[in-house]
Amino acid sequence: MQRPQDLNESQCQAVNHSGSHLLITAGPGTGKTHTLTRRIARLIPSLKSDEKILAITFTNKAARQMQDKLTALGVRQSQLFIGTFHGFCLKLLRDYFERTALPKDFKVAAPEDIAGFDNETLKRISQIKSSQLAISPDDEYKAYQHYLRQNSWVDFDDILREALLLLEDENIAGELRRQYRYIFVDEYQDSNIVQNALLKILACEGVVLTAIGDANQSIYGFRGSRVELFRRFQEDFNPAQILTLQENYRSAPSLLAASGQVMGGVQLLAQLETQGKLVIHQAATDRAEADYVAHQIEKMIGGLDMNTSRRALRSFGDVVILYRLNAQRSVMGQALEHLGIPYQVSQKPKRNEVYTDEDALGQNEEILEYNIEKVSLMTLHAAKGLEFPVVFIIGCEDNLLPLNILCHSRESGNPGSTGMKGDPKEERRLFYVGMTRAKEYLYLSHAKRRQLFGQTLIQEPSPYLADIAEELKAYEAVKRNAPKKDPDALQMKLF
DSSP states (O other): OOOOTTSOHHHHHHHHOOSSEEEEEEOTTSOHHHHHHHHHHHHGGGOOTTOEEEEEESSHHHHHHHHHHHHHTTOOGGGEEEEEHHHHHHHHHHHTGGGSSSOTTOEEOOGGGGTTSOHHHHHHHHHHHHHOSSOOOOHHHHHHHHHHHHTTEEOHHHHHHHHHHHTTSHHHHHHHHHHEEEEEESSGGGOBHHHHHHHHHHSOTTOEEEEEEOGGGOOOGGGTBOHHHHHTHHHHSSSEEEEEEOEESSSOHHHHHHHHHHTTSOOOEEOOOOOOEEEEEEEEEHHHHHHHHHHHHHHHHHSEETTTTEEOOOOGGGEEEEESSGGGHHHHHHHHHHTTOOEEEOBOOOOOSSOOHHHHHTTTSOBOOOSSSSEEEEETTTTTTOOEEEEEEOOOBTBBTTBEEOOOBTTTTBTTTTOEEOOHHHHHHHHHHHHTTEEEEEEEEEEEEEEETTEEEEOOBOGGGGGSOGGGOEEOOOOOOOOOOOHHHHHHTTO
């Protein structure tokens, strides 16, 4: 059979695979969604009239993108369920509520509903719920769960756990296996132990599971995701085959080489001949860093290209500024405002007066407007799945990337009260995710001195910068204008 023109050899092999479960390892820019949707479209005709395909994503945005692509391929919405893990599980709880211990009118708690609990307590309980099947509840856990149930609420993590309890009923599990003959999971590296347990129940007795993702982009360990689940796919879902997509259609070859070096020699095959540029800039302070970034954007957008004497081809919407912590955003925003550069900040949605299931399912996602002429500002985590012609990563400093900050609070007298430390391996993967958002230009900036959480930090460059070969880097310093000469003094020299 002749290979379709819109699929390369590896993609075609994944689309046409049959006979076992399948894990597709797909690096950034390798056509992950395209491959997944083409495989779904190929399998649709083999379904019986009462069967559907179940396609699971990790964000509502990814679900919408997948739905749009499948609609363009002629797949009818009635032939599949596309949504997040939480969306699918919430549907199960609504459909089978009489078989659960939940009241018919249960609701998903909004962040404001549980605001009375300490943030650290909420994080700890969420980590427990997402990373342990068996839980030994302490007093705080019991008090929190009692508060939820007293108000007929479930929290975000409960949606998955209650669905798992529901599927212990073999009659219900069997119904779902007969209904969903094929299961697809996007971004499989982000799955947690409860999601893995759900898939083990559903993906058996003839049900075929296709998962796709990239272990090098696993960045949600703080939410309970376990990258080892990705690596043990063949053990959990036997028999299974692993296929790899390596051809990258997003980034310039030089940028792809640099990001691969940061990840310890990851090699993707660049398919674009675009000329890329990677710039390293050191600033004296975080304010000087922000001014530098703003001026670079101003040059790209507003000025003439001095080398070609043509108008610059960039627009504000082509640019994203990424940072590790939201605390870095304020100074950057001030610098952009000073030059009149329009920008938008990704942020979680505000609660509507009527809090629906749809609102609840979007509570952990950050909203960003697309196709508008504004520079985007967001955390490295929020940039997952996006791409931009021009990417700035600010704060490329040891203690920020990788994150390891111990801030001293004089007011509280507790020197460790605002300490933050990321997992070293995950921090490296996070930086890799940021680098691989860039198509053509990548700017990595760092400051010698930074104001953060009310104190001045003396910073060193991120160790990740040293992993990039020197021939791939361009160093850029701020050009200082020479002081203007006094015309009266110059006149006197003539006599």
